[in-house]
Amino acid sequence: MALGELLQRLTRFDRYLILCLSLLVGVSFLLPFGRQAGARLIVEADNRTVFSAPLDTPRQFAVEGPLGMTRMEVRNGAVRVLHSPCPQKICIGLGEARRAGDLLACVPNRIVVRIEGDVEGAAYDLLSR
Amino acid sequence: MFNRPLIPILLILLVALLFWLRQPAGESMVSRTALVMGTLVEIKAYGEDRAQLEETIDTAFNEMVRLEQLFSSHLPESEISRLSAATGSFAVSRETAVLLELGIEMARLSDGAFDLGLGRLKDLWDIGGENPQIPGEQSLRRALHGAGPAALQLEGLQVRKQAPDLHIDLGGIAKGYIIDRAAELLLQAGVSSAAVNAGGDIRLLGDRQGQDWRIGIQHPRESDATMATLNLRNRAVVTSGDYERFFVRDGIRYHHLFDPQNGRPARGCQSVTVVAADAASADALATAAFVLGPRAGLDLLEQLPDVEGLLVTADGRRLATAGIESALEWH
Numbered sequence: 001m002a003l004g005e006l007l008q009r010l011t012r013f014d015r016y017l018i019l020c021l022s023l024l025v026g027v028s029f030l031l032p033f034g035r036q037a038g039a040r041l042i043v044e045a046d047n048r049t050v051f052s053a054p055l056d057t058p059r060q061f062a063v064e065g066p067l068g069m070t071r072m073e074v075r076n077g078a079v080r081v082l083h084s085p086c087p088q089k090i091c092i093g094l095g096e097a098r099r100a101g102d103l104l105a106c107v108p109n110r111i112v113v114r115i116e117g118d119v120e121g122a123a124y125d126l127l128s129r
Numbered sequence: 130m131f132n133r134p135l136i137p138i139l140l141i142l143l144v145a146l147l148f149w150l151r152q153p154a155g156e157s158m159v160s161r162t163a164l165v166m167g168t169l170v171e172i173k174a175y176g177e178d179r180a181q182l183e184e185t186i187d188t189a190f191n192e193m194v195r196l197e198q199l200f201s202s203h204l205p206e207s208e209i210s211r212l213s214a215a216t217g218s219f220a221v222s223r224e225t226a227v228l229l230e231l232g233i234e235m236a237r238l239s240d241g242a243f244d245l246g247l248g249r250l251k252d253l254w255d256i257g258g259e260n261p262q263i264p265g266e267q268s269l270r271r272a273l274h275g276a277g278p279a280a281l282q283l284e285g286l287q288v289r290k291q292a293p294d295l296h297i298d299l300g301g302i303a304k305g306y307i308i309d310r311a312a313e314l315l316l317q318a319g320v321s322s323a324a325v326n327a328g329g330d331i332r333l334l335g336d337r338q339g340q341d342w343r344i345g346i347q348h349p350r351e352s353d354a355t356m357a358t359l360n361l362r363n364r365a366v367v368t369s370g371d372y373e374r375f376f377v378r379d380g381i382r383y384h385h386l387f388d389p390q391n392g393r394p395a396r397g398c399q400s401v402t403v404v405a406a407d408a409a410s411a412d413a414l415a416t417a418a419f420v421l422g423p424r425a426g427l428d429l430l431e432q433l434p435d436v437e438g439l440l441v442t443a444d445g446r447r448l449a450t451a452g453i454e455s456a457l458e459w460h
Contacts, residue, residue, distance in 0.1 A: 006134045014135040021142050047163055087259055095352045103162065105169035112162050112169055124345030124358055125337060126173075128368045128402060129329035 041079045041097070043072070044112040055079065055098070055115065065109030072113065079113055081106065101125060156322075156338065161186050165193045166201075166304055168328035174315060175322040175338060185318040189311040189325070196310060199225060200303040202248055202296070209297050213248055216293040226286050228299065228306050231409055235302065236278040239417035239429060244389040246276035248296025256385045257374040263383060269392035276389055305367060305412030308332045312408075325408075329368055332408040336362040341456075347372075348460075349399035349441050356447070357439060358458045365408035369415035370400035386419050397422025399441040404453060406435050414438070423448060 010018070043051035043063050050063055055077050062069045068085035078098035081091045084106050091106035100117035101124075159182040160173045172189060176182045199222065201207045212219050221229070235243040250272040255261045264272070275292020282289045290297075308325040312332040315323045323334040324342060333342050341360035348354040349370050359366065371394070375384035388395040401419040405411040414436060418426030423442045430438040430450050437453035449457060 009134060018135070018138055018142070021139065025142055025146050044162065088257065093352065103169055103171060105164070107164055107167055107169065110164055112164070114160075114162060114171075124343040124355065126324055126326050126331050126342065127329060127345045127347060127355070128331055128359075128366045129347035129370070129373070 040116045041074065042114050042116055044114075046110045063111055065106065065111045067109045070106050070109050070111050079104065079115070081113075084109060099123065102127075157182070159183055159186060161190070163190050163193075165190065166197050166307060166327060167203075168304070170308075170325070170327045172311065172315075172326075173324045174320050176320055181318070182320065185315055185320055188318070189314045192314055193307050193311050196224065196303075196307045200228065200299050200307070202298050202300070209299060212288060212290075213296040215290070218287050218289045220286050221288055223286065226283060226288075228302065228409070229281060229283055229288060231306070232299065232302050232413065233278075233281055233283060235410070235413035235417060236280075238433070239414075239421065241278045241389055242420040242425075242429075243301060243413050243417035244276050244278075244280070245297055245299065245302075246280035246290075246295045247273075247387060247389060248298035249294075250276070250387055250389075250392050251298055251300070251385070252296070254383070254385075254387070256376065256383065261376045261383070263378065264392070273389065273392050301369075301416040302409055302413045304328075304330050305332075305365065305408035305410070308408045309365070330408055330412060331366045333361060333364050333366070346402050346439060347400070350445070354460070356441070356460055358460070359402075359404065359439075359453070360456050360458070361404065364404050365406065365411040366402065366404050367408060367411040367415045368400055368402040369419045371398070371419075372400070386416060388420050395420040395422070397443055398426065399443060399445065401426060401441075402439040403430065404437045404456075410436070 040052060040054055042049055045063050045065050051061060055074060058075050060073045062071045070081060071083040073080055073082050078096035080096045081104060084091050086106050086108040091104060094104050097104045097113060097115050100115050102115045104113040156175050156177055157179045158173060158175050159179060162169060162171045172186045174182045174186060198204060199208050202209050204210060208221055208225050232245040253264050253268055253272045275295040280291045280295055304327050308327050308330060309332055311325045312334050316334055321335045325332045331344060341362050344359040344361055344366050345355040346357040347368060348356040349372050369386055371382060371384035375382050384394045386395050398419050401415045403411040403415040418429055418438060421429060423440055427440055427448055430436050437450045440448045
């Protein structure tokens with residue numbers, strides 16, 4: 001049966017229904033690619049989650065590790081270490097974490113910050129450095 | 130039924146929708162981090178059984194901690210510390226022997242640019258430590274005594290050092306070996322899609338849900354930027370750069386990648402990224418190519434089978450091996 005012949009047998013209502021459902025299926029395929037990346041930060045101290053917050057709300061907070069308090073700041077959709085009691089301050093030099101999958105860590109003070117969200121929005125899955 | 134084709138068309142749409150909705154339910158991703166080997170290690174694994182993934186990742190982390198206690202030169206009771214302290218022939222475990230054998234082979238392939246015997250040199254500079262310093266010529270010569278491609282002889286599990294006071298440092302290879310072991314454990318447990326990332330040294334298992342893993346490569350001079358993306362599956366990626374651990378004195382950057390010929394930081398490159406089948410080889414080759422400099426470093430990577438790489442020269446030029454072009458996007 002030719003396609004043209006098939007279509008001629010459809011009523012106007014049928015065609016509208018098929019069009020609407022096709023659009024619905026099409027949109028459902030595209031939905032996951034439009035999700036927001038990097039929605040939340042998770043802070044772990046000594047391998048335990050101690051703090052979690054959305055990345056879109058500016059704030060400062062501090063987390064205690066074995067060396068003392070590590071102070072962090074959330075601003076402009078990113079988190080960074082402001083102050084750390086560790087000797088080398090490498091964690092401050094790491095800069096900002098803003099994309100899903102980004103990680104910050106203060107190894108001497110045993111603090112880890114990671115960004116959780118949908119990785120489809122991120123430019124990469126893992127960073128080699 | 131086909132006289133009015135609405136129903137078959139609706140059925141086709143329904144099947145398409147159900148097929149799509151089934152996809153995310155099939156696999157879940159578990160991501161866990163832990164501090165091991167003085168660095169942040171992240172394991173991401175995909176699979177259908179979330180509880181089993183969690184358990185397998187725990188096993189992998191435990192294995193990494195066990196191997197760290199074997200290979201660390203900072204732990205006085207580790208096998209490597211006891212080998213450094215030994216004055217005669219010393220028996221090591223099978224795992225240490227395998228790693229030393231690979232290290233000796235890398236030293237040979239790189240004409241000594243990769244060196245397992247730089248323990249005293251690294252202690253002397255103390256880069257990344259509390260008292261970094263620029264040693265004098267005599268101190269450097271003393272620290273390099275006994276180092277070189279022939280520094281260690283391995284016969285079975287027996288190791289003999291060329292000089293009794295030689296201190297072994299596996300910093301340029303052990304991290305890669307340990308993440309390889311973690312990846313092997315994941316694979317043995319039936320995980321076919323995973324990534325083990327130890328502070329930027331990465332071992333990939335399979336793909337990421339049917340797609341390549343996208344590996345961002347750190348820009349050596351812009352801490353918040355990447356310079357390239359590599360699209361890879363089932364590979365290891367390791368980057369060595371002069372920005373990882375360093376101090377600056379009188380405008381000169383002193384970093385942790387030393388040239389064994391003179392005991393000073395190698396000056397030819399800003400960073401080297403190596404892609405190989407295993408992370409231990411990639412780790413050692415990234416250090417070796419960095420020390421050799423752009424021309425000899427790239428030649429080394431080109432001549433080895435199944436090895437590719439990117440290199441940023443000291444003046445900022447970007448070079449790549451021919452075989453990596455299809456996986457590479459420069460930024």
